[in-house]
Amino acid sequence: MPEGNPLVDKDATTNWQGYSPFTWNSRDGYGPIMPGPGADDTNQHWLSGIPIDGSVENLVHDIQQDDTFSYVFDSLSAALETASFVESAVDATTSLGGAVGFLAQPLIAWILDHVKPLRLVLDELVGNSATVKGVSKTWTNMGKALGEAANNYGTAAQKTQEYWQGKAADAYRKRARALAIGLNSLGLLCEVWANLLAIVSQMVQAMHNLVRDVISGLVATLIKLAIDSIGEGPPPVDLVFMAKDGIVYVVKAETIVAQALTSVGKGMTKALSIVAKVLLAIRQIATAIKNLIQFAQQGGTAAAAPS
Numbered sequence: 001m002p003e004g005n006p007l008v009d010k011d012a013t014t015n016w017q018g019y020s021p022f023t024w025n026s027r028d029g030y031g032p033i034m035p036g037p038g039a040d041d042t043n044q045h046w047l048s049g050i051p052i053d054g055s056v057e058n059l060v061h062d063i064q065q066d067d068t069f070s071y072v073f074d075s076l077s078a079a080l081e082t083a084s085f086v087e088s089a090v091d092a093t094t095s096l097g098g099a100v101g102f103l104a105q106p107l108i109a110w111i112l113d114h115v116k117p118l119r120l121v122l123d124e125l126v127g128n129s130a131t132v133k134g135v136s137k138t139w140t141n142m143g144k145a146l147g148e149a150a151n152n153y154g155t156a157a158q159k160t161q162e163y164w165q166g167k168a169a170d171a172y173r174k175r176a177r178a179l180a181i182g183l184n185s186l187g188l189l190c191e192v193w194a195n196l197l198a199i200v201s202q203m204v205q206a207m208h209n210l211v212r213d214v215i216s217g218l219v220a221t222l223i224k225l226a227i228d229s230i231g232e233g234p235p236p237v238d239l240v241f242m243a244k245d246g247i248v249y250v251v252k253a254e255t256i257v258a259q260a261l262t263s264v265g266k267g268m269t270k271a272l273s274i275v276a277k278v279l280l281a282i283r284q285i286a287t288a289i290k291n292l293i294q295f296a297q298q299g300g301t302a303a304a305a306p307s
Contacts (some may be wrong), residue, residue, distance in 0.1 A: 008143040011042065011134025017044070018106045018122045029116065036113035043130050049109035049212065050240045052078070068180060073266035080258050101224030108216035124213060129205035134196060139194035146187030154180035185285040202267040210260035 018028035027043070031036060039061035047053045055078035062071040092102035112118050159174030160169060161266030 007138060007145055008133040009137040009141065010252050011130045012138045013134070014123075014128060014131050019116050021116060029114075033114045034116050034119060036119075037129055037208065040133075041212075043054075044134070047110075048113070049111075049113040049216075050106050052081055054209070055081045068152035069270070070266060073262055074270075077262045080262065094222070095228050097224035100227055101220040104223050105220035107214050108219050110211055112216060126207045126211050127204040129201045131209060132201035132204050136194045136197035136201060139190045139197060143187040143190030143194060145209065146183050146190060150180040150183035150187065153183065160290045188281050189285055192278050196278075199267045202270075204262050205265055206264050206267070210257065214257075216218050 014124040015028065018024060018034060020028070023029050023031045024037070035043050036045050037043055038045035038048070039054075045057065047057075055074065059078060062068075062074055067166050071303065075267045088105070090104050090112045112122055154177060157180070160173065164172075
């Protein structure tokens with residue numbers, strides 16, 4: 001990545017320095033711990049992994065951005081997470097193991113999101129949504145830059161009418177208009193790609209949360225089973241016992257999976273909502289490319305340039 005390039009977003013590449021235990025700043029963390037992913041796909045949130053907090057942050061972010069569409073999906077996710085939290089709280093009152101497991105799960109989730117060696121493994125496994133979002137912003141920046149360049153070039157070429165007339169001048173202005181259309185079409189393609197990558201970043205974050213919550217939930221369940229088995233003798237090591245406790249955890253994990261599917265559903269629905277825009281952009285780009293090819297095949301004559 002070229003240093004100092006204003007078009008390249010700061011998060012467009014993986015910041016390996018951020019995983020170093022020797023860093024000491026708010027962006028990359030303090031020693032062995034680092035901030036977790038926030039609602040806007042940035043690593044600036046110290047409470048991620050704690051039950052309900054993430055959903056509340058998403059709702060606040062939706063309100064601030066006036067994003068009614070996301071608010072509906074995130075409200076459903078918050079309701080599911082609250083129901084899961086209440087269910088776990090009730091289960092915690094039934095035994096010592098349940099209480100310890102209830103306290104251990106958010107702690108384990110927080111550790112997975114914030115302790116650098118574990119966070120690095122998790123990001124390598126499911127991806128880093130902040131990096132994908134940074135690449136999306138970079139494509140947006142490039143699209144805007146190409147659009148501005150096309151407009152400036154086209155405007156400058158047309159202004160030559162004030163002092164330059166004749167066949168050569170007309171040919172130049174038509175050629176400039178064709179090139180401006182090509183630049184603008186490339187900018188449009190960049191912005192379409194940026195929109196798709198922004199949606200992908202949401203799905204990456206959904207998978208991150210799914211894997212984190214499933215791992216923390218499984219470990220908390222094993223802790224609960226281990227504590228509750230104390231005093232009852234060694235647990236029977238057979239398929240019936242394993243299947244029974246496996247089913248118990250699978251039932252509890254249904255809510256976690258439902259939350260992840262809600263996030264993925266939001267991304268998929270957003271993707272479908274821009275299909276019409278994508279198709280329109282593709283048609284415009286195809287037309288521009290056709291005109292430019294004709295323009296080149298005819299030796300760059302004015303007759304080939306779109307008027």
